[in-house]
Amino acid sequence: MSYRVPVADIAFALKQGAGMDEALGSGLYGDLSSDDIDAVLAEAGRFATDVIAPLNRVGDQFGTPFKNGTVTMPPGWTEAYRDWAAAGWNGLAAPAQWGGQGLPRALNAACIEMWNAASMAFGIGPVLTMAGIDALALHGDETLKKAFLPKLISGEWMGTMQLTEPQAGSDVGALRARAERAGDGTYRIFGQKIFITYGEHGMTDNIIHFVLARLPDAPPGTKGISLFLVPKFLLDDDGKPGKRNDVRAHSVEHKMGIHGSPTCTMVYGDEGGAVGYLIGKEHAGMACMFTMMNEARLAVGLQGVAIAERAMQQALHYARERKQGRSDAPGGPSSVAIVEHADVRRMLFTMRALTQAARAICYATAVALDRSHLDKDQSAARTARDRAALLTPVAKAFSTDIGIEVASLGVQVHGGMGYIEETGAAQHYRDARIAAIYEGTNGIQAIDLVTRKVPLNDGATVKAFIAELRAITERVQAINDAAFGATALRLTQSIDALERATQWLLARLSSDTRTALAGATPYLRLFGNAAGGALLANEALAAIRLGAGNSADRIATTRFFAENIAVQSAGLEMTVTEAAESVTAAPLPDEAA
Ligand SMILES: Cc1cc2nc3c(=O)[nH]c(=O)nc-3n(C[C@H](O)[C@H](O)[C@H](O)COP(=O)(O)OP(=O)(O)OC[C@H]3O[C@@H](n4cnc5c(N)ncnc54)[C@H](O)[C@@H]3O)c2cc1C
Numbered sequence: 001m002s003y004r005v006p007v008a009d010i011a012f013a014l015k016q017g018a019g020m021d022e023a024l025g026s027g028l029y030g031d032l033s034s035d036d037i038d039a040v041l042a043e044a045g046r047f048a049t050d051v052i053a054p055l056n057r058v059g060d061q062f063g064t065p066f067k068n069g070t071v072t073m074p075p076g077w078t079e080a081y082r083d084w085a086a087a088g089w090n091g092l093a094a095p096a097q098w099g100g101q102g103l104p105r106a107l108n109a110a111c112i113e114m115w116n117a118a119s120m121a122f123g124i125g126p127v128l129t130m131a132g133i134d135a136l137a138l139h140g141d142e143t144l145k146k147a148f149l150p151k152l153i154s155g156e157w158m159g160t161m162q163l164t165e166p167q168a169g170s171d172v173g174a175l176r177a178r179a180e181r182a183g184d185g186t187y188r189i190f191g192q193k194i195f196i197t198y199g200e201h202g203m204t205d206n207i208i209h210f211v212l213a214r215l216p217d218a219p220p221g222t223k224g225i226s227l228f229l230v231p232k233f234l235l236d237d238d239g240k241p242g243k244r245n246d247v248r249a250h251s252v253e254h255k256m257g258i259h260g261s262p263t264c265t266m267v268y269g270d271e272g273g274a275v276g277y278l279i280g281k282e283h284a285g286m287a288c289m290f291t292m293m294n295e296a297r298l299a300v301g302l303q304g305v306a307i308a309e310r311a312m313q314q315a316l317h318y319a320r321e322r323k324q325g326r327s328d329a330p331g332g333p334s335s336v337a338i339v340e341h342a343d344v345r346r347m348l349f350t351m352r353a354l355t356q357a358a359r360a361i362c363y364a365t366a367v368a369l370d371r372s373h374l375d376k377d378q379s380a381a382r383t384a385r386d387r388a389a390l391l392t393p394v395a396k397a398f399s400t401d402i403g404i405e406v407a408s409l410g411v412q413v414h415g416g417m418g419y420i421e422e423t424g425a426a427q428h429y430r431d432a433r434i435a436a437i438y439e440g441t442n443g444i445q446a447i448d449l450v451t452r453k454v455p456l457n458d459g460a461t462v463k464a465f466i467a468e469l470r471a472i473t474e475r476v477q478a479i480n481d482a483a484f485g486a487t488a489l490r491l492t493q494s495i496d497a498l499e500r501a502t503q504w505l506l507a508r509l510s511s512d513t514r515t516a517l518a519g520a521t522p523y524l525r526l527f528g529n530a531a532g533g534a535l536l537a538n539e540a541l542a543a544i545r546l547g548a549g550n551s552a553d554r555i556a557t558t559r560f561f562a563e564n565i566a567v568q569s570a571g572l573e574m575t576v577t578e579a580a581e582s583v584t585a586a587p588l589p590d591e592a593a
Pocket residue numbers: 160161162163164168169170171194195196197198255263434437438439440441442443444447
């Protein structure tokens with residue numbers, strides 16, 4: 001079954017749930033209107049549904065064969081990419097000064113969900129180009145911006161992001177790629193990068209690599225890393241792609257999923273060094289890269305939402321068609337569609353509730369990012385920046401974890417057919433798996449949350465967020481609507497658990513880091529559960545307030561989440577606060593006597 005963008009759901013989550021309408025009303029986005037947002041979402045929905053989604057299967061089957069240094073993209077992909085870029089989608093949120101449309105990042109986030117639900121392997125390419133645009137726009141000098149930004153923004157050239165080397169994955173500071181000063185203001189780059197997404201292809205007539213490397217006099221670790229822009233083709237006097245630079249793809253990986261995305265090993269400097277241009281200052285590359293990584297981490301979180309949405313749609317469709325067994329309702333018919341069975345309903349509701357909760361967290365992060373860039377009140381902008389920083393690892397890791405879980409449930413709903421490739425359910429599961437690994441593994445996200453984000457402003461940032469979640473559940477309590485069942489109670493208990501675990505962590509972080517780190521991953525999940533449940537409740541309350549036709553549906557999803565998922569928070573809290581010793585002190589399986 002093909003995917004259809006749930007435009008109305010996305011618009012509601014963005015405008016009502018994440019507060020974009022309120023931000024529009026307060027003038028954060030200038031004279032942009034709610035109708036403008038709807039128009040863009042509808043158009044993006046059409047493109048994703050009609051043009052990209054049909055390419056998902058062919059990308060999976062064809063892959064990206066590599067021969068004589070070149071990659072062949074799957075049939076139809078280059079044309080679709082070029083149409084996509086020509087329609088202006090790549091520059092949606094890019095600076096207007098350089099040819100972008102300057103539209104909200106949050107709107108772009110919703111579109112990123114659509115491109116990636118239509119095809120994750122297609123959607124990840126532009127994510128990296130957009131991240132490169134951000135780094136260059138913020139840290140590049142004027143000459144570099146003038147030469148490269150317009151073409152990157154129009155999508156005529158794509159970008160890559162190059163950190164990883166065989167010995168330097170999560171530990172970026174261990175990288176060895178070498179940069180030498182050429183004496184004319186440019187640099188020469190040598191070394192090898194692995195696992196580079198869209199490192200080589202012919203979809204665009206140039207590829208702009210954003211590469212981390214180390215100068216000879218660099219201090220060790222992350223403090224000695226510099227960021228370089230290395231074009232595949234050097235620009236001629238007219239600014240057009242000319243001579244081939246000394247960088248090439250050595251090979252393309254054979255992967256579990258996202259087969260349509262070429263993942264390349266890149267080699268620099270076989271013929272005297274690839275010409276590179278410094279972005280920002282020497283040895284300050286990590287700061288520039290973080291600009292790319294934060295946006296890219298949110299985008300990868302959106303990939304989790306995207307694949308979950310697609311898997312859910314497919315499972316629901318299948319469960320309505322597939323007949324098996326008698327009804328488990330008393331006196332029901334002897335042959336029913338599996339959607340009638342309580343256990344299948346449980347799977348489908350879990351898929352929907354997790355998907356919508358993750359979407360709510362990602363969009364809230366995106367609106368906070370907009371506020372951090374656009375709010376004229378500097379203190380409000382700083383608060384928003386810290387909110388976005390707090391939520392980014394949760395948006396990335398919670399959403400990609402649930403992306404895998406939802407895609408796995410999607411296979412389960414299909415029974416044996418889910419394990420057979422022709423239904424497509426298996427592809428979603430295979431594709432979903434990478435999102436928990438790249439852009440910083442989810443374990444690294446949890447460490448970031450616990451060691452850097454929770455302590456922000458001495459814990460004031462996280463405490464303010466928890467207070468907001470609590471205010472939402474109090475509003476659910478106050479409207480006293482029986483349809484919510486035990487929602488208010490269960491969400492309050494979940495938030496209580498988050499608050500206690502947060503205090504516990506804050507008290508231990510400086511003195512007993514290893515104990516705190518042992519609980520980092522369950523803490524991130526607890527955070528996602530508490531936040532996701534409350535943000536779903538916020539959407540349900542908004543639907544009631546607006547008299548929206550689907551308010552019963554939103555209440556049902558919130559209630560399901562509160563009574564079936566948020567209740568797991570109590571166990572997660574115990575894992576954070578009580579399980580450290582069983583993690584850190586016990587012998588490993590091969591050490592047991
Ligand atoms: C398909 C694909 C596309 C990719 N695209 C790109 C790209 O475009 N550009 C790019 O630069 N890279 C890319 N990568 C690389 C990716 O970002 C890394 O694989 C990822 O960061 C993890 O690094 P690693 O593979 O070396 O794993 P490792 O760092 O070896 O990690 C192995 C395990 O150990 C854990 N671990 C490691 N260090 C710690 C620690 N300090 N504390 C706790 N746990 C730890 C990790 O969480 C993980 O579970 C891609 C990878 C793949 C597979």
